Amino acid sequence: MEIHQQDFQDRRGTGTMDVEVPAQRPASAGRVSGATAAVQAAVQAAAPAVPRPVPIPAPIRTGHRFLIYKQDPSVAELGARLAFVPSVVLNGPTDARVRTVLDGVTPVARNVNGDFVFAAGTPQFDCAHTFAVVRQALAMYERHNGGRPIPFAWNVDGNTDRITVYPHAGLGANAFYSRTAKALKFLFFTPEGQPQSTVVHTCRSFDIVAHETGHALLDGLKPGWLAADCPPQTGGLHEAFGDLTAIFLALAQPDQAEALVALTKGNLHDKSFLADVAEEFGRALGMPSGLRNCDNDLKLSQVGNEVHGISQVFTGAIYDVLADVCAFETARQRRTKDPTLVLIEVAAELCRLVFDAIVASPATGARYVDVANEMLRISAGRGHPPIYRTFVRNRFAVREITTAATSLTDLMSGRMRMTDADYTGDGRDVTEVEQLDEHSASLRAEQDRTRCCGTMQMPEYQVVSAEKLARHGSLEDDDILHDDLEELREAFG
Ligand SMILES: [Zn+2]
Known part of the structure; x- marks a missing residue:
């Protein structure tokens, strides 16, 4: 059946009759502030006929529910x-x-x-x-x-x-x-x-x-990062970016943010629909907390070269930073802003920081420490309070990704001064940290993608080199079969 742009839904057979959608009210209704209820009701009843000598701002005419x-x-x-x-x-x-x-x-x-x-x-x-x-x-x-x-x-x-x-x-x-x-x-x-x-x-x-x-x-943004010949951490960044997109997109929606704040009383480490990723799918496969749990405590030494596990380490670090910054900002703005609004703003700012850090990271073979250092550098340039960078350094260090530029004693003993904007642990607000273990399997080994999502299993990212993928442009079947075709050309030559 052909449907033209001027056509509307056929209301039979699409189930639309079952869905209640609130009607859009005429703009004039209910705009009489200060009127008594009786007057308001009378005005509303007559509203469509009231002339409006002062033009009202016309809303954007595009958009769909x-x-x-x-x-x-x-x-x-x-x-x-x-x-x-x-x-x-x-x-x-x-x-x-x-x-x-x-x-x-x-x-x-x-x-x-x-x-x-x-x-x-x-x-x-x-x-x-x-x-x-x-x-x-x-x-x-x-x-x-x-x-x-x-x-x-x-x-x-x-x-x-x-x-x-x-x-x-x-x-x-x-x-x-x-x-x-x-x-x-x-x-x-x-x-x-x-x-x-x-x-x-x-x-x-x-x-x-x-x-x-x-x-x-x-x-x-980073066309070379899906290649299997990159270090496992680069693959981990791809998987983690997917999960973080789900987290940040949920928190970009005020109704989800408010539901989360009410459910957890503002504690992001409480169990919730936010940290559990793909609940129905996970449960169908026997995982009661969904397919992934972003609020995890995994360290690099616990995940070997398994890319899905490695991704959880990065996602978990960012989730912890989100919870830290949110706790700090909620305390700082407790008398001036609703906690839901604080959460939405913190999540948007952290999402932008991660996004910019990823854009600024190397075109191929990016490691977690590259993204962490870009986050530190960009955060300082953006004028975030020093404690933001302490959160980033601590969370990447405690997961054995980076060296601990500041002592982790306060963090591990629960004595961090979470409301002190200038807190750096030992007074040093450094924006560059080192890889903790250069010999980590997450940097050296082949990528094990067996537990990743379907994307990471696609042959196009398994066999096409990072160098070729990084060049942008579309990809053809013959690019995937390039080596086999070369062999055949030689054999048939
Ligand atoms: Zn994925």
Whole structure:
């Protein structure tokens, strides 16, 4: 069926009738401040007829509402909510950067209000949800990029090819980003021992969609980092960036931030939906705390060359810094700002710091110490209080990533002066630390990607060299088969 841009949803068969969406009120209603309730009611009743001699500021006319899962179908306290995407989205959903493909379903048409709102569980919902989360992740990093667009790896020399999102890409307990396919693919599966009717869709997980979008965006920023011939820590940065995208994207949404503050009373180390990544998916595979726990205490010496474990060390360090800065800022601003707002601002600032540090790190073979040192340098240049850098140095040192520039005694004995903006432990606010162990398997060994997500398992990143990947541009099947083809050419010569 062809759907044109002027077409609206066919309300039969898409489940839209089941979804209640609040109507947009006329702008004049309820704007009579100070009026008694009776007068207000009377004015409201007559509101549409009241002339407005003073023009009101016209809102931006673009933008669409999407119904999305805020975590996933299993996290009932957040459930599915409306989200506003303020840019132009065409039927598909499609925009200038992202398109959606689901055979027999797309293009999905918006409704008469311009919204992509469908009953949860329908294929149309899956298309809208997946598109919206990809779009939100892209928008978050573009904000941190000074409003400038972030290219996909193939967006060079004027190429504007979109990334294609496949919400039901096939059977399997996985999801992945592929540069060759210019795609994000989300698979679905029935967990072992469950009836055939129980299907877990990875596209319905906010965390999984954010994670895979993180891979795609980082491949645009640092095209050499996915290569398997980089040190395991470089692979770890890719996996960690995916998980951190899920964390920071959740905290960029005020309703999620407020729910978290209320749930944990502002303690980010309390168990919560934030630190647990991909809850439904993890539980389906027998992991009660979700697929990952970002609030972990892993050290480099405990994870060998296993990239997924190595990524947890970096994610955990950043999560700890987030909790530290949040504790400091909540105390500092306790009389002037709501704790939810503090959390949102701290998370945005830390996300921008990590983003800028990654952009400033080496094009290939980046190590955790490179990113840590860039974070320290950029933080100092940005005028953050010295205690921010103490948090960064401490958290990377305690995980055996870097040398401890300041003594860890205060941290380990719980005597850090968490409310002292100038606290540095021993008075030195250094912005350069050293790799703790140059012989760490996380730097020297081959990458073990067996426990990573589908992206890291793709052949294109296993066999194409970092040097080739780092050159940007699209990737063809023959690039993956390059060595085999060379051998054949010789054999047939
Ligand atoms: Zn991944």
